[in-house]
Amino acid sequence: MSAAIALSERSRGRTAPNPNVGCIIVRAGCVVGRGWTQPGGRPHAEAMALAEAGERARGATAYVTLEPCAHRSERGPACAPSLAEAGIARVVAALVDPDPRTAGRGLALLREAGIAVAEGIGADDARRAMAGFFIRRSAGRPFVTLKLATSLDGCIALASGESRWITGPQARAHAHLERARHEAILVGRGTWDVDAPKLDVRLAGLEGRSPMRVVLTSRPHPSGASRLPPSPDGRGKRPAREASGKGEGDVIRIARPEDIAQIPADHLLIEGGAQTATAFLRANLVDRLLLYRAPILIGGGKHALADIGLPDLATAHARWCRIDTRRLGSDTLEVYERAPCSPE
Amino acid sequence: MSAAIALSERSRGRTAPNPNVGCIIVRAGCVVGRGWTQPGGRPHAEAMALAEAGERARGATAYVTLEPCAHRSERGPACAPSLAEAGIARVVAALVDPDPRTAGRGLALLREAGIAVAEGIGADDARRAMAGFFIRRSAGRPFVTLKLATSLDGCIALASGESRWITGPQARAHAHLERARHEAILVGRGTWDVDAPKLDVRLAGLEGRSPMRVVLTSRPHPSGASRLPPSPDGRGKRPAREASGKGEGDVIRIARPEDIAQIPADHLLIEGGAQTATAFLRANLVDRLLLYRAPILIGGGKHALADIGLPDLATAHARWCRIDTRRLGSDTLEVYERAPCSPE
Numbered sequence: 001m002s003a004a005i006a007l008s009e010r011s012r013g014r015t016a017p018n019p020n021v022g023c024i025i026v027r028a029g030c031v032v033g034r035g036w037t038q039p040g041g042r043p044h045a046e047a048m049a050l051a052e053a054g055e056r057a058r059g060a061t062a063y064v065t066l067e068p069c070a071h072r073s074e075r076g077p078a079c080a081p082s083l084a085e086a087g088i089a090r091v092v093a094a095l096v097d098p099d100p101r102t103a104g105r106g107l108a109l110l111r112e113a114g115i116a117v118a119e120g121i122g123a124d125d126a127r128r129a130m131a132g133f134f135i136r137r138s139a140g141r142p143f144v145t146l147k148l149a150t151s152l153d154g155c156i157a158l159a160s161g162e163s164r165w166i167t168g169p170q171a172r173a174h175a176h177l178e179r180a181r182h183e184a185i186l187v188g189r190g191t192w193d194v195d196a197p198k199l200d201v202r203l204a205g206l207e208g209r210s211p212m213r214v215v216l217t218s219r220p221h222p223s224g225a226s227r228l229p230p231s232p233d234g235r236g237k238r239p240a241r242e243a244s245g246k247g248e249g250d251v252i253r254i255a256r257p258e259d260i261a262q263i264p265a266d267h268l269l270i271e272g273g274a275q276t277a278t279a280f281l282r283a284n285l286v287d288r289l290l291l292y293r294a295p296i297l298i299g300g301g302k303h304a305l306a307d308i309g310l311p312d313l314a315t316a317h318a319r320w321c322r323i324d325t326r327r328l329g330s331d332t333l334e335v336y337e338r339a340p341c342s343p344e
Numbered sequence: 345m346s347a348a349i350a351l352s353e354r355s356r357g358r359t360a361p362n363p364n365v366g367c368i369i370v371r372a373g374c375v376v377g378r379g380w381t382q383p384g385g386r387p388h389a390e391a392m393a394l395a396e397a398g399e400r401a402r403g404a405t406a407y408v409t410l411e412p413c414a415h416r417s418e419r420g421p422a423c424a425p426s427l428a429e430a431g432i433a434r435v436v437a438a439l440v441d442p443d444p445r446t447a448g449r450g451l452a453l454l455r456e457a458g459i460a461v462a463e464g465i466g467a468d469d470a471r472r473a474m475a476g477f478f479i480r481r482s483a484g485r486p487f488v489t490l491k492l493a494t495s496l497d498g499c500i501a502l503a504s505g506e507s508r509w510i511t512g513p514q515a516r517a518h519a520h521l522e523r524a525r526h527e528a529i530l531v532g533r534g535t536w537d538v539d540a541p542k543l544d545v546r547l548a549g550l551e552g553r554s555p556m557r558v559v560l561t562s563r564p565h566p567s568g569a570s571r572l573p574p575s576p577d578g579r580g581k582r583p584a585r586e587a588s589g590k591g592e593g594d595v596i597r598i599a600r601p602e603d604i605a606q607i608p609a610d611h612l613l614i615e616g617g618a619q620t621a622t623a624f625l626r627a628n629l630v631d632r633l634l635l636y637r638a639p640i641l642i643g644g645g646k647h648a649l650a651d652i653g654l655p656d657l658a659t660a661h662a663r664w665c666r667i668d669t670r671r672l673g674s675d676t677l678e679v680y681e682r683a684p685c686s687p688e
Contacts, residue, residue, distance in 0.1 A: 154498020300651030307644030316640040
């Protein structure tokens with residue numbers, strides 16, 4: 001299942017509104033098929049893996065990170081019947097599909113076809129790998145990752161504003177890889193005006209995976225199209241992208257953190273600055289924290305966060321748990337997730 | 345040698361002005377003697393190990409973290425002749441003793457006695473273990489460790505001043521263990537007045553190892569004995585300890601970070617607050633950084649450091665390298681040392 005989850009990560013940030021599923025087909029101890037949801041959401045992981053396995057799927061076990069779909073769509077066949085037709089003998093699924101069109105019917109259909117079914121294997125890791133899909137389903141908004149790059153004492157710049165660079169080239173390359181795993185990236189108006197960031201993916205081979213850009217601003221746009229249109233139910237509505245003569249083509253503007261529900265993305269990366277990070281934390285809209293830290297002390301610089309509305313110290317505890325840490329050159333990356341979660 | 349260095353750590357902070365040496369005697373693959381410098385500086389590690397080994401020292405190898413002393417003292421015999429008399433066949437030393445009374449004469453004496461000698465083995469780790477001794481010899485001051493306990497965003501308290509507790513019980517216990525490894529502990533006048541800290545070691549069995557207390561303050565003492573007496577050569581002078589009627593018995597007062605040279609300690613732990621930490625960093629008088637971090641965000645709280653006098657970001661880099669990291673409950677301890685040093 002771990003291998004299937006690793007495959008699913010390949011298309012994180014590229015399959016919305018479909019989940020990024022991974023699938024591995026194993027026969028007699030050998031992997032005979034591997035698949036992951038393709039960009040745009042189709043073909044599904046199971047279809048990819050079955051195509052690779054061909055006749056070797058007969059009698060094999062399929063490991064899937066999400067229950068195979070039971071609903072036929074115009075865009076492709078349903079996976080549960082396909083697995084049965086291919087002669088799969090056993091299906092191991094990490095999670096049941098929350099989509100009401102499947103929601104257990106996929107596994108039921110497999111069982112009815114005489115296939116052995118196990119579920120819940122690797123559920124926590126699979127949910128983490130498909131967090132964007134799940135939070136869109138449960139909360140109607142993207143999964144939000146806040147990126148901070150700080151000194152050991154929590155500064156993001158000198159008092160003069162100098163911030164290039166705090167972290168080294170390995171950490172910055174990793175941050176670009178994270179951009180490629182998000183459909184959308186957001187900065188505040190201050191960062192936008194000062195740094196005019198491209199917010200693209202500057203990694204060889206991944207240039208095409210730059211996320212859509214979002215600016216948090218209450219200032220009206222010069223064109224008059226000031227911000228996202230109000231959405232009746234506040235979720236899922238795809239705003240018209242704007243073009244302007246100021247290098248802001250294709251930039252989405254939102255006025256409040258809560259407006260992220262309207263962004264057509266399941267994964268949103270918040271990159272700065274301090275005011276924006278603070279606004280999202282105050283709104284309790286951060287699910288994951290990427291903390292890049294350089295082994296330097298700044299002292300008296302610009303701090304990563306302003307008042308996030310903490311009433312007392314007890315309230316600060318047990319909100320975050322670290323799920324990963326790694327060295328990036330001389331820097332350190334720590335990944336925290338909203339508690340409760342399975343710690344590292 | 346690693347085992348000998350581990351033994352030497354047992355008396356770190358208790359042997360000044362002598363070095364905390366470790367010694368292991370090995371014969372035919374078996375450890376037959378172990379020793380470390382005893383509190384107060386005598387007996388020496390070699391004498392302890394030889395006493396344990398007895399007749400088994402004959403033909404054995406002695407691993408010592410520092411060159412055995414060649415100078416006889418009223419407090420005990422010289423170790424190099426003792427090793428030769430005991431019949432030791434080989435001595436492996438990590439470092440040459442910078443004490444001018446020995447300074448290579450110990451190893452020369454061993455060689456003259458027909459003993460095989462190797463030096464430089466494990467030198468970096470041994471120097472780290474005896475850092476207080478070496479920096480007192482080279483710079484005439486104690487080895488300074490700065491302890492910080494912060495949130496992920498570098499705060500040491502809420503804006504309200506609430507700081508109990510940021511880190512959990514395991515991290516706090518570890519910080520008390522660190523106190524036991526220092527002869528002296530220093531806080532600023534602000535921390536002293538607000539928290540009236542005991543600055544003792546609250547660990548079962550180690551209560552007797554509470555360090556002497558030092559306060560950094562320019563305010564005169566109510567008794568009139570305002571601060572350390574000026575020292576002609578600025579080093580090594582033991583100030584008279586003061587007693588007062590305000591619970592400040594045995595507290596040493598210094599006016600400037602540079603005055604630490606006069607503290608009769610080879611290891612000084614700086615515990616707070618932000619102003620004091622900043623003053624020592626500005627004075628470039630921090631050798632080691634203990635960074636206890638809790639997995640919490642505070643935002644807009646009191647920051648660990650104020651202006652440390654950094655002219656630009658480039659200057660901040662390559663000053664610190666991480667030499668250790670560990671989990672303490674849900675907190676993390678990172679240990680940094682002044683660069684250059686061997687990284688983790």
